[in-house]
Amino acid sequence: MGVTRVEHDRETREVILSFAKSIQERDIVTYQHSRRVATYVQRLARYLGWSRSEARNLALAALVHDLGKTWIANDILNKSGALSVEERRKMEQHPVIGARILIGCDVHPFYVEAVLYHHEAWNGCGYPAGLQGEAIPMSARMLTVADVYDVLTSWRPYKNALSVDEARKLIIADSEIYFDPLIVDAFLRLLDISPNFTLPQQDMFEKQTLHYPPHLDDF
Secondary structure, X not given: OOOOHXXXXXXXXXXXXXXXXXXXXXXXXXXXXXXXXXXXXXXXXXXXXXXXXXXXXXXXXXXXXXXXXXXXXXXXXXXXXXXXHHHXXXXXXXXHHHHHHHHXXXXXXXXXXXXXXXXXXXOOOOOOOOOOHHHOOHHHHHHHHHHHHHHHOOOEOOEOOOOHHHHHHHHHXXXXXXXXXXXXXXXXXXXXXXXXXXXXXXXXXXXXXXXXXXXXXXX
């Protein structure tokens, strides 16, 4: 007797959560970032009318959108200065690496597409495929905005965190360049009606206090 759709979906969730744990063990900053992005994109999906299960699936994809970074060397991943051309080339392989890992585990193409295309840009200047406009899957377009918002509002080795207002201005400036303008409008409206939308960044040394595995009810 073959595997049912429900069983396959459950197996996929288990695979994704196991990869989320591997991200946590490899790089706590990337893991915490992925948790926040998962929450942001789930809220965005629900706001745009996606069902609870659809939004939860997108949140699961967000948990592993940077899975490929677990294969990037620490000296590149944690570099405080600008990346060289070669280092940037290696870093830009992380969506492809992550997608290949998921394909190897036979997960649904929905998750693969979200991971593979989350660095594509509305004007076609993104990577890895240079997709443009509506050729970019909706899941990836939504994930891109949530991803960039968290990067802007969080501390990284190469930058300080921006305020919500500063991040908002940068996202508006890049609407129709990097971002789907309709997704940007929805995200900004969500910010306006959600005073506590932005999640705090945890101390990177508080790994032992983190809640894992993430419960699906979180999303």
